[in-house]
Amino acid sequence: MTEKEVLLTAQGLKKIEDDLEQLKTVRRREVAGRIKQAIAFGDLSENSEYDEAKNEQAQVEERIAKLENMLRKARVIDESxxxxxxxxxxxxxxxxxxxxxxxxxxxxxxxxxxxxxxxxxxxxxxxxxxxxxxxxxxxxxxxxxxxxxxxxxxxxxx
Structure with a gap:
């Protein structure tokens, strides 16, 4: 099955690239800090802060993968x-x-x-x-x- 190309304007491409950069540089670091802090609370089997942070980490990574996939399939509409x-x-x-x-x-x-x-x-x-x-x-x-x-x-x- 051929993957469907993602049509983007130059503005849309910039927004996706900015979102991806934010997720990779800021959000990943924030979530990693929350996981580290939750681990410090001890017993992970009943640690809701740890569970929430791990779930958030999974969501961030999923969004990163989705945006990277979009960029791989992107075709920017030439304004000219x-x-x-x-x-x-x-x-x-x-x-x-x-x-x-x-x-x-x-x-x-x-x-x-x-x-x-x-x-x-x-x-x-x-x-x-x-x-x-x-x-x-x-x-x-x-x-x-x-x-x-x-x-x-x-x-x-x-």
Whole structure:
């Protein structure tokens, strides 16, 4: 089975690299210190501080492995290749929700860097997938959990 590549913007790559560095240099050291302190309490068989620290260590190591794997499979979207003629990964698209008469601006990113709270949506999400390849002025029907909604593409920027 071929591993799926991880599509990232330059900003997303930097964030993952920064997170990885933080985990490796700061969090590992903090957890190791907590384990050392818990061992000093003595009997490990009934030492909840030790158990918690070991669990946290496992979570940190798992996150490090996950981020390293993402970086191995990463393909950074070249900003010079991003056109503002059509919606693509790396573009910001302003759309009008025709049902609620609201204007929303989404940045389309790879799934690894999606953050709906910051309106950075994945190219694999229902909204992102439907908007890909669309041009200014197009009206699209988007299947969402509550049914179908219509968006009109107002503006596309890089």
């Amino acid at each position: 290749e991003i056109s503002s003629d059509v919606v693509s990964i790396g573009t910001t698209v302003e759309v009008k929700d025709l049902e609620y008469d609201e204007i929303v601006e989404y940045t389309i990113v790879g799934s690894a860097e999606a953050d709906p709270y910051e309106l950075r949506i994945s190219n694999e999400s229902p909204v992102g997938r439907t908007l890909l390849g669309r041009k200014v002025g197009e009206v699209v029907d988007i299947q969402i959990p509550d049914g179908v909604t219509q968006y009109k593409v107002l503006k596309i920027t890089r």
